Amino acid sequence: xxxxxxxxxxxxxxxxxxxxxxxxxxxxxxxxxxxxxxxxxxxxxxxxxxxxxxxxxxxxxxxxxxxxxxxxxxxxxxxxxxxxxxxxxxxxxxxxxxxxxxxxxxxxxxxxxxxxxxxxxxxxxxxxxxxxxxxxxxxxxxxxxxxxxxxxxxxxxxxxxxxxxxxxxxxxxxxxxxxxxxxxxxxxxxxxxxxxxxxxxxxxxxxxxxxxxxxxxxxxxxxxxxxxxxxxxxxxxxxxxxxxxxxxxxxxxxxxxxxxxxxxxxxxxxxxxxxxxxxxxxxxxxxxxxxxxxxxxxxxxxxxxxxxxxxxxxxxxxxxxxxxxxxxxxxxxxxxxxxxxx
Amino acid sequence: xxxxxxxxxxxxxxxxxxxxxxxxxxxxxxxxxxxxxxxxxxxxxxxxxxxxxxxxxxxxxxxxxxxxxxxxxxxxxxxxxxxxxxxxxxxxxxxxxxxxxxxxxxxxxxxxxxxxxxxxxxxxxxxxxxxxxxxxxxxxxxxxxxxxxxxxxxxxxxxxxxxxxxxxxxxxxxxxxxxxxxxxxxxxxxxxxxxxxxxxxxxxxxxxxxxxxxxxxxxxxxxxxxxxxxxxxxxxxxxxxxxxxxxxxxxxxxxxxxxxxxxxxxxxxx
Numbered sequence: 215x216x217x218x219x220x221x222x223x224x225x226x227x228x229x230x231x232x233x234x235x236x237x238x239x240x241x242x243x244x245x246x247x248x249x250x251x252x253x254x255x256x257x258x259x260x261x262x263x264x265x266x267x268x269x270x271x272x273x274x275x276x277x278x279x280x281x282x283x284x285x286x287x288x289x290x291x292x293x294x295x296x297x298x299x300x301x302x303x304x305x306x307x308x309x310x311x312x313x314x315x316x317x318x319x320x321x322x323x324x325x326x327x328x329x330x331x332x333x334x335x336x337x338x339x340x341x342x343x344x345x346x347x348x349x350x351x352x353x354x355x356x357x358x359x360x361x362x363x364x365x366x367x368x369x370x371x372x373x374x375x376x377x378x379x380x381x382x383x384x385x386x387x388x389x390x391x392x393x394x395x396x397x398x399x400x401x402x403x404x405x406x407x408x409x410x411x412x413x414x415x416x417x418x419x420x421x422x423x424x425x426x427x428x429x430x431x432x433x434x435x436x437x438x439x440x441x442x443x444x445x446x447x448x449x450x451x452x453x454x455x456x457x458x459x460x461x462x463x464x465x466x467x468x469x470x471x472x473x474x475x476x477x478x479x480x481x482x483x484x485x486x487x488x489x490x491x492x493x494x495x496x497x498x499x500x501x502x503x504x505x506x507x508x509x510x511x512x513x514x515x516x517x518x519x520x521x522x523x524x525x526x527x528x529x530x531x532x533x534x535x536x537x538x539x540x541x542x543x544x545x546x547x548x549x550x551x552x553x554x555x556x
Numbered sequence: 557x558x559x560x561x562x563x564x565x566x567x568x569x570x571x572x573x574x575x576x577x578x579x580x581x582x583x584x585x586x587x588x589x590x591x592x593x594x595x596x597x598x599x600x601x602x603x604x605x606x607x608x609x610x611x612x613x614x615x616x617x618x619x620x621x622x623x624x625x626x627x628x629x630x631x632x633x634x635x636x637x638x639x640x641x642x643x644x645x646x647x648x649x650x651x652x653x654x655x656x657x658x659x660x661x662x663x664x665x666x667x668x669x670x671x672x673x674x675x676x677x678x679x680x681x682x683x684x685x686x687x688x689x690x691x692x693x694x695x696x697x698x699x700x701x702x703x704x705x706x707x708x709x710x711x712x713x714x715x716x717x718x719x720x721x722x723x724x725x726x727x728x729x730x731x732x733x734x735x736x737x738x739x740x741x742x743x744x745x746x747x748x749x750x751x752x753x754x755x756x757x758x759x760x761x762x763x764x765x766x767x768x769x770x771x772x773x774x775x776x777x778x779x780x781x782x783x784x785x786x787x788x789x790x791x792x793x794x795x796x797x798x799x800x801x802x803x804x805x806x807x808x809x810x811x812x813x814x815x816x817x818x819x820x821x822x823x824x825x826x
Contacts, residue, residue: 233824280824285653287821308659319650322569324577333572336565337658337669339558367576383654 223391223423224259224282229291231277231447251277253447254291259425259440261390264417266438267427268547274447275427276315279395282425283313295391309339312384312392317377317399323369327358327379330368331386338387352382356412374405381412391423392416398433410437431544441543445551458546466512467545468519470526471535473503478529480504490525491518496548503534509545512538559668562660566669570676588681591633592626598751620692621778623685624705628777629750631678631709632716632770633741638670639720643727662728663721663813671713678709704791705777711798712773718805719769725809725816729823749774769801 231252236244252274259265267275280286281293284304292299298306314320321330328349335345353364356378363375371379377397384392397413398406410433417424428434434441435455442452451458474480484497487506495508510518515538526533574581596619605618643666646652658665682702689705690698747761748754748770757765765771776794 277824280653283653283657285656285821286824287818305659305661308657311657313654313657315653316650320654321649321651322573323649324580325569325572326576329568329572329576333565333569334654336561336568337655337665339561339659341558341561341564 221260222258223261223296224257224265224425225292225294226258226278226282227256227292229255229278229281229293230289231274231281231286232289251447252281252288252291255444255447255449256291257442257449257452259391259423261423262417262421263439264414264424264426264437266434266441267425267444268429268431268434268438268441268543269427269444270429270551273429273444275429275444276395277447278444279313279315279393279425279427283311283315283393284308309387310390312387312389314380314384314392314394314397316395317380317397317401318373320380320383321368321376324367326365326367327371327375327382328353328364330379331382334383335386340387348386348388352385355385355416356382357408358382372405373400374402374408377401377405377409378412381409381416385416389422391425394424394426396427396429398428398430406433413437431542431547435543443547443550450550451546455543459541459543462509462541462546462549464511465509465541465545465549466515467539467541468508468510468515468522469535469537469539470506470522470533471500471503472506472526473532473534475530478531483526483529483531486525486529487522490521493518494548494551496544501534507544507548509541509549559664562658562665562668563672567672567676569669570673584677584680585684588626588630588684591630592623595626595629595751596622620689620701623688624701624777625750625774627681627685627705628708628712628770628774629745630681631674631712632745632748632750632773634674634677635670635713635716636720636723636741636744638673639666639717640723640727642666642670643724661814662817663725663809666724667717667721674713678706678713682706682709704779707791707795708773708776711795711802712769712776714802715769715798715805716773718802718807718809721809721813722805722816725813725820728820729816744768744770747771749778753778769798769805772798772801 229252230250233249233251235247235249237247238244255274255278257265267278269275277286281288282295282300284300284307287301292301294300295307296310298310300307322333325333331349331352332345335341335349340348350359353359358364358375358378361375363371366375368376368379381394381397384394394413398409401409413424413426414437416422426437428437438455440452440454441458443450443458451461453461474483480497484495484506487508488495491508491510493508493510495506498505498507506522508518508522519536519538523533523536574584643652646655655665656662660668682705686702689701692698693701745751747757747765748768749757749765750770754762754765754771754775772794776791776798779790779794
């Protein structure tokens with residue numbers, strides 16, 4: 215056990231993790247491949263804060279979450295939840311955490327939401343009236359009671375209801391620390407917004423520590439008190455959202471909405487832009503077209519805008535909108551990781 | 557944390573599943589009769605009833621023999637499916653990680669939540685065969701046979717718990733996704749003498765049958781099938797043998813399952 219500092223709910227120190235995968239070669243042959251998922255991940259989560267682990271797919275977010283949830287052993291490094299070692303004191307860690315790993319699965323389809331929670335509550339050591347009361351409380355808290363969905367079979371739930379039930383289960387034992395892996399993944403915007411509001415309420419009104427992973431920058435910006443940006447198994451930045459944005463306060467974001475002709479691929483276009491401008495860029499599908507985003511210095515905005523527009527013109531791409539914006543967390547992410555969407 | 561709460565969790569889950577899924581409940585009621593038909597068919601396909609009696613060396617009704625075998629085979633299958641198959645089922649529906657983060661050792665969670673289901677289904681199975689056994693043996697002898705069968709099923713469960721936990725940890729460690737149990741279980745039953753007495757199997761097959769806990773459970777049930785009056789010496793001998801095997805399998809499971817769980821957690825099998 216780590217001598218517990220009252221302000222640190224989660225501590226991760228130099229976590230490394232590799233997976234061995236095999237690539238099939240012929241009928242019996244196979245090639246061994248080692249994938250490094252985490253390469254020395256370290257961070258602290260303060261008690262009572264919403265902490266975001268932000269990164270693209272395959273960055274190591276889920277691996278980190280599984281290690282903290284005691285479902286996966288790290289190759290090296292240490293991690294503690296409320297001072298308990300996640301490897302050597304796994305059972306103690308399990309008594310203080312609430313976990314949601316997937317909003318789409320993880321419940322018995324032929325049980326109602328309430329029955330699922332009663333079952334998992336017993337599995338986690340709760341019983342009798344205390345359990346019944348707690349199930350009622352969490353169903354109400356996540357809004358399933360208001361929706362009249364608490365006694366519906368899980369198989370009849372919408373994705374939004376499933377996500378709420380997943381959060382309800384994570385809350386069941388009234389844990390001090392909640393670990394949520396992509397809790398809004400796949401949800402429509404209104405459901406995602408409601409769930410985010412709920413998480414903020416849980417953290418700030420119920421005093422829970424919430425560790426949430428996401429690849430959605432917008433979500434991280436409005437949900438998290440602090441974020442760690444993780445890329446290729448390494449933490450590349452960690453701070454308050456405002457402070458991270460401050461790091462690129464001298465930059466602006468050039469955004470161009472464009473439509474591509476059928477014979478031009480997004481990846482070839484984006485690599486041409488990167489080659490011409492020498493800037494990290496990101497591309498997002500939007501309104502039937504693509505939004506290209508480049509983080510630049512305000513001084514060079516004119517020059518780079520003309521350069522990109524010329525390039526798009528040469529590729530016969532129609533331009534629908536050009537904007538220069540204040541930096542967002544998304545821009546920090548692009549700047550720090552050089553990450554592209556394709 | 558009390559283990560009794562885990563037991564209640566297992567019972568609650570089963571009751572909810574039966575309540576909300578009547579098709580599953582009805583098929584569970586039909587299942588024993590279907591297995592009896594299969595075992596009778598397979599057993600009788602090896603020879604006719606008179607040659608069966610001749611080889612077994614007793615004046616025994618093959619139907620009674622196979623009813624007893626079916627009951628024990630069902631119970632044995634149930635334990636193996638209930639614990640090892642649970643890993644596959646929960647992995648498919650995505651509940652496995654949430655089961656594993658229960659504050660107990662994984663093997664404890666899997667075994668203890670399973671026990672109520674075993675007792676429930678064993679009770680239902682014996683209830684289903686009770687009229688048949690009483691009809692063929694009369695009230696007195698039939699009751700004795702039912703009692704010995706229940707004893708066999710209950711005592712036979714204990715070594716199977718360890719055996720199945722070993723198998724479950726193996727499935728976890730190799731990240732198995734396919735339904736290996738569906739072809740392993742009939743083989744285990746064959747070597748255990750469910751279809752034909754184990755002592756009549758070839759020498760090499762008998763070597764395998766000696767290490768399977770199901771062999772002794774089925775032997776106990778077989779004893780029940782030909783008993784005219786309780787042969788306490790034979791029953792005590794078999795119960796003692798099962799107790800010994802229980803210790804061996806559960807001790808091995810305790811040592812090996814921990815290593816299997818660790819390997820699974822290291823490789824990210826959850």
